[in-house]
Amino acid sequence: MKELSLNILDIAQNSLRANSTHIEIDLTEDKTSLCFTIRDDGCGMTPEFLSRVTDPFSTTRTTRSVGLGLPFLKMQAEMTGGCFSIESKAKQISPELHGTVVSATFIKTHIDFIPLGNIVDTLCALVMGAGEVDVTFVHRMPEREVSFSTREMREMLGEGIPLSAPEVIAWLREYLLDAYAAA
């Protein structure tokens, strides 16, 4: 991946496919590090699958037996001297509280640090594909913050207008671009 924001999109797509109702993306940056956490309340993973999830030969895809999303992310974080973690509770084991939390920390000053890239594009693509799933996003920077929540968007839009409507996605893009420009 050429941008960290592509990894974020990739990991969040897993959350969508895990039948989540809510996905939280939390990005925190300071001068030297960038940390993101993607938290969902989806079906989770069994301890057995979790233990081999960063092995490229583990995947949920059915087209072939190789999955590179999480292994890539782990490698990219560790290459910068940062770290990666994943926790998960499977629905069949913990029916009340289940889901997955993926976290990665990157050291920005390291030569192997890959820039965040176009996070606005990532969020637009994610919301477009999210269907009924709610997405909360917050990006904390040293002196400012950019955030949105699809719940608030749905409240304003009312019933019957999907978030995937191109008009709504166009609004989200401009809203985020404005927020980043002002920040």
Next chain:
Amino acid sequence: MKTLADLAAIRDKMKGKVAIREGSSDTRIVVGMATCGIAAGARPVLNAFVEAVNDAAMTDSVMVTQTGCIGICRLEPVVEVYVGNEPKVTYVKMTPEKAKEVFAKHIKGGAVVTEYTVGSAE
């Protein structure tokens, strides 16, 4: 500066249109968005299609959706186009520029852009 309140204006403008839209989108553009697609550049392709549909004010008749791995990762980004009852057309190795061209020629003009299809790539 865009605010949440702008969504209320979108809601009022779209009222009544959406019910018709859901059943009647006779054109579907499906972009593969698994790890392979994303790494190969599917995100800007997806966004290019969404923007093209919005700019052309064709949101009533064209739907852009996402799918997982289509199975031909070496040819990503892959885009499938369904128009009415015509057979599916699979475009491969897409870019935002090719997406705009496919939108203009195929979606609007009805002519398949053969040189970008999977048949030409194989």
